[in-house]
Amino acid sequence: MNDENFYKNAVELDEASLSLQKNDHQRSGLRFARRLRVPRAVALGGMFFPVATALVATPVSGVWWLLLVGWAFVWPHLAWQIASRAVDPRSRECANLKADAILAGIWVALMGANALPSAALLMITCMNLMGAGGVRLFVAGLVLMVIACLVTLQLTGISLAIRSAPLEVGLTLPVMVIYPLLFSWISYQAAIKLAQHKRRLQVMSTCDGMTGVYNRRHWEILLRNEFEHSRRQHRDATLLIIDIDHFKSINDTWGHDVGDEAILALTRQLRMTLRGSDMIGRFGGDEFAVIMCSTSAESAIAAMSRVHEGLRGLRLACAPQVILHISVGVAPLTPQFGHYREWLKSADLALYKAKKAGRNRTEVAA
Structure with a gap:
């Protein structure tokens, strides 16, 4: 049947x-x-x-x-x-x-x-x-x-x-x-x-329909290109993966409309805080990733501190009670990475580390 x-x-x-x-x-x-x-x-x-x-x-x-x-x-x-x-x-x-x-x-x-x-x-x-x-x-x-x-x-x-x-x-x-x-x-x-x-x-074909930032497929192409270019030029580059804390709870409690508004609010905050040259991509759901060219891990952490600070004072119009928090994994480019996916995995492990340490924080890959 x-x-x-x-x-x-x-x-x-x-x-x-x-x-x-x-x-x-x-x-x-x-x-x-x-x-x-x-x-x-x-x-x-x-x-x-x-x-x-x-x-x-x-x-x-x-x-x-x-x-x-x-x-x-x-x-x-x-x-x-x-x-x-x-x-x-x-x-x-x-x-x-x-x-x-x-x-x-x-x-x-x-x-x-x-x-x-x-x-x-x-x-x-x-x-x-x-x-x-x-x-x-x-x-x-x-x-x-x-x-x-x-x-x-x-x-x-x-x-x-x-x-x-x-x-x-x-x-x-x-x-x-x-x-x-x-x-x-x-x-x-x-x-x-x-x-x-x-x-x-x-x-x-290149942008996420909801947020306007790069979609995952195109963002990974940019990541691969930046990985190869930065290694050839021996320049700094830092990768960040960002996740909204307790996003499922926001959706379940307040509805998907509020969840969508939370995603858009984070997108706006990232665009306002980061440089125009920083490449923001949406991985799907509430997960974002950013490629920061010619940027050290310290500078990326400072930029994320400004994002955290901006979110603390932000309130959603449709649900003022909701306060957005994010967990961030930071992975600077190192010579040990032989493939761009290893770089991506390192940032993902740093994000997991931030969640395990209590969320609402930024952690750097070991």
């Missing part, structure tokens, strides 16, 4: 994880489609006038004119609606970009490959394809555009009219100037958001 419950819970966790991944993928796809909505609307709306001017000189039916209006003013919003309602918005938007390429090829053919409007359509289409999907999507879209152009020329029998009139040039040039600027600005905004997201992830 226990095995059945275990496997049932495992399946439920896997399903929940899969659902979360799907939701993240969908949100990412929606952001992707949203970034392309404005550029597509600006580009197609701006190209309506150059294309319409070129079509005036070409014998096309009224159906093409209706299609032109729909392409320029309806399709950008329809493409967004299709992508936003899709199960996989990113894949759907890539399909929309391929549709853009096909339609661009049709308009190039109907204009008789009029030089400047055709070049503008090619530029806009290629920028979107390359920016959204890289070389693979770019090549696929370009092939579709060429095929659509050749097929349309074959079916309509329109002759080539490559030379652009002054009016067509005047209407196309603003689009060719404005669109790359718009595309670059949107790409810049996306890059800024990506950098911010990367910084947030970096903070989340």
